[in-house]
Amino acid sequence: MIRDSADAVVVGGGVVGCSIAYHLARRGAKVVLVERDTLGSQSTGRCAGGVRRQFSSAANVVMQQLSVQLLAGLEAETGVDPEFRHIGYLFVLTSDSQVADFRGMLPMWHETGVTDARWLEPREVRELAPLVQGDDILGGTFCPSDGIASPHAVTLAYSGAARKLGVRLLEGVEVEGIGHDGARVHSVRTTAGEISTSAVFNCAGAWASRIGAMAGIDVPVEPYPRNIFVTDAMPEVSRRHPMTIDFATSFYFHPEGDGLLFGMGMRDEKPSYSTDVDWGVLDAMAEVIDRRAPRLGTAGIQTAWAGLYEMTPDHQPILGPVDGLAGFWCACGFSGHGFQQAPAVGYLLAQWFSGEQPQIPLDIFAHRRFATGKVEPETNVV
Numbered sequence: 001m002i003r004d005s006a007d008a009v010v011v012g013g014g015v016v017g018c019s020i021a022y023h024l025a026r027r028g029a030k031v032v033l034v035e036r037d038t039l040g041s042q043s044t045g046r047c048a049g050g051v052r053r054q055f056s057s058a059a060n061v062v063m064q065q066l067s068v069q070l071l072a073g074l075e076a077e078t079g080v081d082p083e084f085r086h087i088g089y090l091f092v093l094t095s096d097s098q099v100a101d102f103r104g105m106l107p108m109w110h111e112t113g114v115t116d117a118r119w120l121e122p123r124e125v126r127e128l129a130p131l132v133q134g135d136d137i138l139g140g141t142f143c144p145s146d147g148i149a150s151p152h153a154v155t156l157a158y159s160g161a162a163r164k165l166g167v168r169l170l171e172g173v174e175v176e177g178i179g180h181d182g183a184r185v186h187s188v189r190t191t192a193g194e195i196s197t198s199a200v201f202n203c204a205g206a207w208a209s210r211i212g213a214m215a216g217i218d219v220p221v222e223p224y225p226r227n228i229f230v231t232d233a234m235p236e237v238s239r240r241h242p243m244t245i246d247f248a249t250s251f252y253f254h255p256e257g258d259g260l261l262f263g264m265g266m267r268d269e270k271p272s273y274s275t276d277v278d279w280g281v282l283d284a285m286a287e288v289i290d291r292r293a294p295r296l297g298t299a300g301i302q303t304a305w306a307g308l309y310e311m312t313p314d315h316q317p318i319l320g321p322v323d324g325l326a327g328f329w330c331a332c333g334f335s336g337h338g339f340q341q342a343p344a345v346g347y348l349l350a351q352w353f354s355g356e357q358p359q360i361p362l363d364i365f366a367h368r369r370f371a372t373g374k375v376e377p378e379t380n381v382v
């Protein structure tokens, strides 16, 4: 049984919890991380690894700039290579409104430092991404310095470095309750005993609403299953083929091993905690694949898995302390972008926790936005 105390307890050992635990410890905090399964085994270990800066909300672009910077220095900092392959990110656009929206975002991307993002004419889209087809393509945006990194490597980097700084990483231990007196947090109850603490970080991914409920806080995060398929070897496709997103349908693919990894959100998806592979999704995708990347449709499937998106109503994460219960912090609701946001989120929340002003304003991500209605939805959601 644990009889312990900590400056902060991190609930959840995905990439977000590991990044936060590391950054808090780096600033001298005594931290315990509690993971009911194994580190990185849930959404983190099932994600597509995409790292991009082409968001609609300037706050996300700025945050991603910081994440990319931190990923660039991660090996020097922790000894683990995040395997960031800069194959670029391509959004394929097929309607006038998408063209207007993305053309409108380009100046904002450039102003916030994403200077290599550029507009592509339909011919350039096809040249850059030879698998892509369709007379309906009206253009695209491309950022060559975006790409794919390894969720396992980044989680290992942060968890290993956290451990070296003295963080206790408890695996196979579940958080069952948050102790508080109505005004502030005083403890966390786990299956291995109680930990005294005045701060809890809710990094429970798709299960974040359950941790919120333990503290009497409504955390509006819903789980949505997403499937990933990986094709058999496709040696004819360059391993430098960009991560490509058909924005209208959210169908995306990128090179993975010797094949291609692909997936797509479904229009009629419903919240669920199921992570069984839904092979019916392949049938539903067939028409889109035939139209947009027909060669992909001719390949066999090597493997598939499913994981959970953790969606908020405005598709923005919930970051920082919540009003009404001192010591209850959120870092959840990443709505499908949490892998790439984890480095910056850990860094910024540790700054905040240490009493500093986070170097990037996090106001639009505050939990209170759901009460005030002051929301700025992210629209570039895949």
Ligand SMILES: Cc1cc2nc3c(=O)[nH]c(=O)nc-3n(C[C@H](O)[C@H](O)[C@H](O)COP(=O)(O)OP(=O)(O)OC[C@H]3O[C@@H](n4cnc5c(N)ncnc54)[C@H](O)[C@@H]3O)c2cc1C
Pocket (backbone or CB within 6 Å): 011, 012, 013, 014, 015, 016, 017, 034, 035, 036, 037, 038, 039, 040, 041, 042, 043, 044, 045, 046, 047, 048, 049, 050, 051, 173, 174, 175, 176, 203, 204, 205, 206, 207, 226, 227, 228, 263, 306, 307, 308, 309, 310, 331, 332, 334, 335, 336, 337, 338, 339, 340, 341
């Ligand atoms: C198919 C798919 C593709 C994706 N592609 C991308 C992508 O390309 N780029 C990107 O940035 N993001 C992507 N994402 C999203 C990304 O995976 C998540 O946003 C990110 O992993 C969230 O990390 P996390 O640490 O918050 O959550 P998780 O990795 O899910 O970690 C939360 C942890 O909390 C633990 N937990 C829950 N309840 C308790 C409890 N009571 N006690 C103790 N532990 C508990 C869970 O076991 C889990 O390990 C994708 C997700 C999916 C499913």
